[in-house]
Amino acid sequence: MKKFQQLAIPYIVWACIMLLLPMLLIAFYSVIQQGNSIVHFKLTLDNYVRFFTDKDFLLILWRSLWIAIKTTIICLLIGYPIAYFISKNSPKIQQILVLAITLPTWINMLVRTYAWIGILSSDGIISSFLGLFGIHTELLYTEAAVLIGMVYNFLPFMILQINTALTKMDRSLLDAAQDLGANKFQTFWKVIFPLSLPGVVSGITLVFLPAVSSFFIPKLLGGGQFFLIGNVIENQFITVGEWNFGSAISMIMAMIMMLLMMLVRKLEERNKEEK
């Protein structure tokens, strides 16, 4: 065991350098004034004050959270039935279906999002099809386009989490429910759904977190018309060059997410205690 632990040391060092150090640097940058020097610096909370006093930034933050919530809800509504349908099949077919769900994620997310530009553009499949019925809409560079892009990218995480929870479920519980007089509908709502909740919660986490901080989907499909918090951070670092302010926004986002996760965990725990 001891030897095994020693084997982990290089990885721990690696993780510290690659994960912990950058995080600490971000935290550090967010509380100093102008510049990246770690030798000469002046501590300040100005960066945070600036964010919370600017209406535009708060609006963008709210918009980011709101679109992430919408993405999560849509992913849940589409993902649950799909996961349920997959779990109803024989193990062999389940394997194939799960593979079909994961297959697109083998291709780079960026490339797949670019493909959506083609699909959503004014001469793309969707607009052309709607045009046949006399409906003329511009989809690309709208909130709807960003939402579609996010749901498309994050749906597999939701499906896989729920599917795992459903397939792990003891089949005899379903027999038992039927035996006690529950029809298919009652069996689902009283047994299957409550028992799949852990999968739903981890699915929500896996969709919400990347959705709220995603920046290239709104960039590509929102086309600068639809700015989210991720884009603001990117801008601060790359275009404006204000690392300190960008770091502060990153820290704010990290804290919001941490709070949300704690809330979810609290809810779960209370759920457990209740029974």
Next chain:
Amino acid sequence: MEQEKNKLIQFRHIVKEFDGQVVLKGIDLDIYENEFVTLLGPSGCGKTTLLRILGGFLEPSEGQVILNGEDICEVPAYKRELNTVFQKYALFPHMNVYDNIAFGLKIKKMSKDVIDQKVMKMLKLIGLEGFENKDVTLLSGGQQQRVAIARALVNEPSVLLLDEPLSALDLKLRKEMQYELKKIQQEVGITFIFVTHDQEEALTMSDKIVIMKDGEIQQVGSPEDIYNEPVNQYVAKFIGESNIIPARMICDKKVRFDDITFDCVDVGYKENEPVDVVIRPEDIDIVDVKDGKMTGEVESVLFKGVHYEIMVETVPGTHVTVNMHVNKNYAITSEDGKEKISANDFYLDLEDMKDIDDKEIIARADAQAWNPETDEFISIHDIDTDLKQEVGEYTVTFSTNNKTSITRKIWVVDQRVVENKKANEAVSAFNFFKTVDEIKESMAIDTDLKTWANAQGWKLDDENETVDLDVDYDFDPETITEGVYKVTFWTTGREFKIHTTDYVEEGKEVGLTFFAEDIHVMEKMGF
């Protein structure tokens, strides 16, 4: 119609196939009200399948299931008025004890206070008062078991199905639950259908036992009927311990086995019909030699707590011991190194001498020649031997075209036959030679030893009837080295197992006696 009045469940020719495999081969069975019925059989006999068909979780391929006079094959599980206790309880892990038990009642939309009342009554019945808010996943196996029973019983089903509900409990708890279940069944007064592979469980609890094997019912009866009057060898072996002896029915009330004719109480068999006889170990008494219906020698005495288990050999077995000579792997290499040749010494029966030829000698000696570089076989061209039609020691030389040769010995012997007149059988075997590698490479050493020693057993009065042989040896085939080893081939003879409270010394000659009604004659089973 009047007769069928209290038939609660009727299985009518139930056939069930899974992917072309027939699991149930036409089950006909009636179950009455207030019965504790046990479906008993080894795993794979179809007992659980039958229960699942009744529960509505499986559809029969053929046949009818009739509950209260109605065919329920088309009725879905959730509409059937019967409840199941599942093998691993299948309690809902996201609910507490109360909600688990109340599940069925809530589905039926009963009012809160009725549910309350019923659940509390159930908790009292199973002795878990005060546990209603406990998390079911934190209960012990026995407590979970009780909750599962309560959850089913609270719905007041006319039949409770129990699918090996005690198999996950430890022995002590299992015994407790056996009595508990029987008590609960008598208290609520409904039919219990209980599936198990444990014969003791079945005997303890049941009013009626249904013994199943390979998708067919072997016997249906009360525990006493099944124990005392098993219909065949299978049932006799499955329920309790027994001595089962092949026998012949001489005429009504006379049966003959081991060359003795006994009085019995069974009638209705054909004259000279081959049958099986079962005598329970507790029905045999050990007496003085002169008072015994049979005599024998005490082979072993085991103390079993309440009684001794004594084995008495009434017909001795037959033994023959031969020498196995184990040589190291031995091959001769030609001068140019291009050929190798090997062979074993061997024993030959005088009688077999008449039709022995070169081919047979090569086979018996396992003579081989090969090219060590390519591993190709080279034919043995020449066999030179001074073999004669007489008992004695001879030599044989095998050689190839290139004059690479090896010389081996042949012993011609008179066949050794051990005759056992009392058991009406004879056994013979030969000494033999083998190399270390041949023994190590053997995949089935018992069978190979019989082949190598040419061991055979047969009936004295009918040479064509073979007798099965067992083999004993005291070497480990994995680690054997050169040397001479004893190999014994033997038959079991006839042993009786006797349960008695009186101690008898090992090795003593005793008489065995039993009453005519203790001999149960059964039809021979067709396998």
